[in-house]
Amino acid sequence: MWADLRPIGRDKDTGGYRRLAWTGADTDCRAWFRTQAEARGLAYEVDRNGNQWAWLGDPDAGDAVVTGSHLDSVPDGGAFDGPLGVVSSFAALDELRGRGAQPSRPLAIVNFGDEEGARFGLACVGSRLTAGRLSIEAAHALRDAEGLSLAQAMERAGYDPEAIGPDPDRLARIGAFVELHVEQGRALDLSDHAVGIASAIWPHGRWRFDFHGEANHAGTTRIEDRRDPMLTYANTVLAARKKARLAGALATFGKVSVEPNGVNAIPSLVRGWLDSRAADQQTLDLVVAEIEKAAVERGERDGIDVRITRESFTPVIEFEHALRDELARILGEGGGSVPVLGTGAGHDAGILSGAVPTAMLFVRNPTGVSHSPAETASEDDCLAGVTALADVLEGLACR
Amino acid sequence: MWADLRPIGRDKDTGGYRRLAWTGADTDCRAWFRTQAEARGLAYEVDRNGNQWAWLGDPDAGDAVVTGSHLDSVPDGGAFDGPLGVVSSFAALDELRGRGAQPSRPLAIVNFGDEEGARFGLACVGSRLTAGRLSIEAAHALRDAEGLSLAQAMERAGYDPEAIGPDPDRLARIGAFVELHVEQGRALDLSDHAVGIASAIWPHGRWRFDFHGEANHAGTTRIEDRRDPMLTYANTVLAARKKARLAGALATFGKVSVEPNGVNAIPSLVRGWLDSRAADQQTLDLVVAEIEKAAVERGERDGIDVRITRESFTPVIEFEHALRDELARILGEGGGSVPVLGTGAGHDAGILSGAVPTAMLFVRNPTGVSHSPAETASEDDCLAGVTALADVLEGLACR
Numbered sequence: 136m137w138a139d140l141r142p143i144g145r146d147k148d149t150g151g152y153r154r155l156a157w158t159g160a161d162t163d164c165r166a167w168f169r170t171q172a173e174a175r176g177l178a179y180e181v182d183r184n185g186n187q188w189a190w191l192g193d194p195d196a197g198d199a200v201v202t203g204s205h206l207d208s209v210p211d212g213g214a215f216d217g218p219l220g221v222v223s224s225f226a227a228l229d230e231l232r233g234r235g236a237q238p239s240r241p242l243a244i245v246n247f248g249d250e251e252g253a254r255f256g257l258a259c260v261g262s263r264l265t266a267g268r269l270s271i272e273a274a275h276a277l278r279d280a281e282g283l284s285l286a287q288a289m290e291r292a293g294y295d296p297e298a299i300g301p302d303p304d305r306l307a308r309i310g311a312f313v314e315l316h317v318e319q320g321r322a323l324d325l326s327d328h329a330v331g332i333a334s335a336i337w338p339h340g341r342w343r344f345d346f347h348g349e350a351n352h353a354g355t356t357r358i359e360d361r362r363d364p365m366l367t368y369a370n371t372v373l374a375a376r377k378k379a380r381l382a383g384a385l386a387t388f389g390k391v392s393v394e395p396n397g398v399n400a401i402p403s404l405v406r407g408w409l410d411s412r413a414a415d416q417q418t419l420d421l422v423v424a425e426i427e428k429a430a431v432e433r434g435e436r437d438g439i440d441v442r443i444t445r446e447s448f449t450p451v452i453e454f455e456h457a458l459r460d461e462l463a464r465i466l467g468e469g470g471g472s473v474p475v476l477g478t479g480a481g482h483d484a485g486i487l488s489g490a491v492p493t494a495m496l497f498v499r500n501p502t503g504v505s506h507s508p509a510e511t512a513s514e515d516d517c518l519a520g521v522t523a524l525a526d527v528l529e530g531l532a533c534r
Numbered sequence: 535m536w537a538d539l540r541p542i543g544r545d546k547d548t549g550g551y552r553r554l555a556w557t558g559a560d561t562d563c564r565a566w567f568r569t570q571a572e573a574r575g576l577a578y579e580v581d582r583n584g585n586q587w588a589w590l591g592d593p594d595a596g597d598a599v600v601t602g603s604h605l606d607s608v609p610d611g612g613a614f615d616g617p618l619g620v621v622s623s624f625a626a627l628d629e630l631r632g633r634g635a636q637p638s639r640p641l642a643i644v645n646f647g648d649e650e651g652a653r654f655g656l657a658c659v660g661s662r663l664t665a666g667r668l669s670i671e672a673a674h675a676l677r678d679a680e681g682l683s684l685a686q687a688m689e690r691a692g693y694d695p696e697a698i699g700p701d702p703d704r705l706a707r708i709g710a711f712v713e714l715h716v717e718q719g720r721a722l723d724l725s726d727h728a729v730g731i732a733s734a735i736w737p738h739g740r741w742r743f744d745f746h747g748e749a750n751h752a753g754t755t756r757i758e759d760r761r762d763p764m765l766t767y768a769n770t771v772l773a774a775r776k777k778a779r780l781a782g783a784l785a786t787f788g789k790v791s792v793e794p795n796g797v798n799a800i801p802s803l804v805r806g807w808l809d810s811r812a813a814d815q816q817t818l819d820l821v822v823a824e825i826e827k828a829a830v831e832r833g834e835r836d837g838i839d840v841r842i843t844r845e846s847f848t849p850v851i852e853f854e855h856a857l858r859d860e861l862a863r864i865l866g867e868g869g870g871s872v873p874v875l876g877t878g879a880g881h882d883a884g885i886l887s888g889a890v891p892t893a894m895l896f897v898r899n900p901t902g903v904s905h906s907p908a909e910t911a912s913e914d915d916c917l918a919g920v921t922a923l924a925d926v927l928e929g930l931a932c933r
Contacts, residue, residue, distance in 0.1 A: 209794070209796060209799065210794050210796070211749065211794055211802075253796070318754075319751045319753070319754030319755070320751075320754040320755060320756060320759075321756060321759060337753070339753060341797050341798075349903065349906065349908070350610065350905060350906040350908075351902075351903050351904060351905060351906055352718045352719075352878075352879060352904040352905045353784065353786035353788050353809040354718070354736070354738055354784065354809065354811050354877075354878035354879045354880070355717075355718035355719040355877060355878045355879045355902070355904060356718070356719060356784075356902055356903075356904070357719060357720060357902065358775070358778065358779050358784070360719075360720060360901075360902050363775075363786070365771055365786075365787050365788065365790075366771060366772065366775055368768070368771075369767070369768035369769070369771035369772050370768070370772060372764055372765060372767075372768035373765065373768050373769060373772075376757070376762075376765055379757065380757050385752065385753065385755075385757070387752035387762070387764075387798075387800055388764050389752050389764065389792070389795070389796055389797055389798065389799045389800055389801055390792065390795050390796055390797045390799075391764075391790060391792055391795070393788070393789065393790055395608070395609050395610060396788070396789045396790070397608065397609075397652070397788055397789055397905075398740050398788055398789045398807040398809050399740075399786075399788065399809050399905070400608065400788045400789075400905050401786055401788055402788055403610075403906070408797040410752040410753065410797050410798050412753050478753075478754060479751075479753035479754045480751060480753040480754045481753070502759075503750070503754070503755055503756065503759050504748065504749075504750050504755075505750060505751040505754060505755070506749060506750060506751045506796075506798070506799050507748065507749035507750055507802070509748070509749075
């Protein structure tokens, strides 16, 4: 099953994956999903937002137990972020059947479209649309780097962009959604566990910092006559790291754009994007306020006008305690304890958590590396993940 | 004359000029040059490298006095960098004729092609080719951002790219080349002079700093597990400014590229270009060595592999002392002293200085701003520049 998926959308040079939403590589991944569903005799369907579903039992019976994740990737992403959850879902279903378990509730496996948001700049488009967390107008306004709209991209991939929108009837069928995902940090590695349960997704947001200076000749403008926004940007990058470290939070400048971006030109504008996250809202607010203050203060020194725009924000998401505790009970039946951990990453499970009871399982990532070709998980840990997911599905749906 | 040239290639939004080599705007500027030449009864010709010439007197007589500059611009450049020298050349010739001066040597006005290098990444292509300072093979290998070759661009503009190459016979006709240019710093403004004479072009170079880290998820990777090259880059930007300031040199990071450049991704690679210049070689070597040291030391702290490549370098260019002193004598005849100043910017005059006696006149720039729509010079100072250039042409060619 892994073997068929592995080569799709893989870059020969980097070894990373480029399975961007509604591209050829994504289409190939989706064909793989359908083949897996049909090979198991599951009822295959695509919902109005392009998410794929594979059903065991009658969807209309309600109170379904759903598992799954996504198959798309960031540019040069790893093999596990997303696909591990989908592959493990099919493998857990195989294990359930091998155990002879008889589900008393409908079961489904889902592949949410465009989770990473790498193409259109907004994450979790498939689950957002379904949950009514993204308006049809806003979705139609999304454009990729080539200027192609989401609607055009969906149409080229063979889907009807006019059909997209909220899907409350579909959500009403779901009694529980459990997403398995490779961990994107090292908490499980540090506590020596193969599998963990998510407690919450940290509040997180993106802020755009525009540093406006004055374009000038790099070879002739005296130091004292310069208004160079690159200096203010550089100082803000270092301040962000320091403030986050002191507060136990995260702050990253991973994207920057410069105008005119010429070797011999002092920039007129440096634009940097801050990604910041913390375990709680208060800490996050404090860290971002301190970074903003550092930027503005240094800007005054450098003669730079600093403008800051919050581009997106997601408050803390606490997964439903009852379902989380049920998972802990099921996985604890063997005698061991299962760690419960927070995460800084957004997921489809986070989007759905406002609409249906939702939980997540994490599989150990020995290096913590994600969104990179170097992302990895051991075979033993992946199999432990499948067993845990099978236990959860059996515990929730077969008793 | 200015009025006809002013609207060509001007961006409506920024007010800056986009007269990139061999584009439509450049073609329009070149048509303007030809019109000006023919309106004055000058013999118009284009040399094998696309540089335009307008002759008064017999070119083959030898020992010609040539003046001129360039008409192309950087993206969003100012109105004066280049065109002031060409416009002043025609105006100075008009003034000479008004004075009834009789040239005993041939006079010529030149517009060198592609001085800024904004399209193909290499400055002074027209004068370099003519002076044999750029090989035909290297010129044919130049590509613009769209992948179009210099040869294709020349062909589309109606020129024969197969004809390009060194032009020693043409250079042998020239007894002196004097380029008038708007100053790109504030030395004249600070010393309260309208016009100055160039002493030398500072040694300068470009260095590419590649900061190799590890791509990772910005939302889940612990601070202590990160290898974030943006931090090392930021620290190097600040170190460059500090080291340059202490040494009285210039150091600028004006161009940066980031991979994968995603808001939620710690970069795998940050590439920054350093432009550095100083009045002498020893100071420049020292400053660059200190910046390199700071980058490598911080890289060790951040777990970043730093690789540094010198992409280009131009040693100090001293303009010919005899011609410079002759200009100082001519311009000093009115009784005032004319300041002699160095500059950090490269010019066609610098390229030609190895082959023919060359000098430069600078016109005051009250803000020092250049390579920007805000570049300016007062009308009085521009007229003082024309008078000075006419004095120089008369002094050199009419006695």
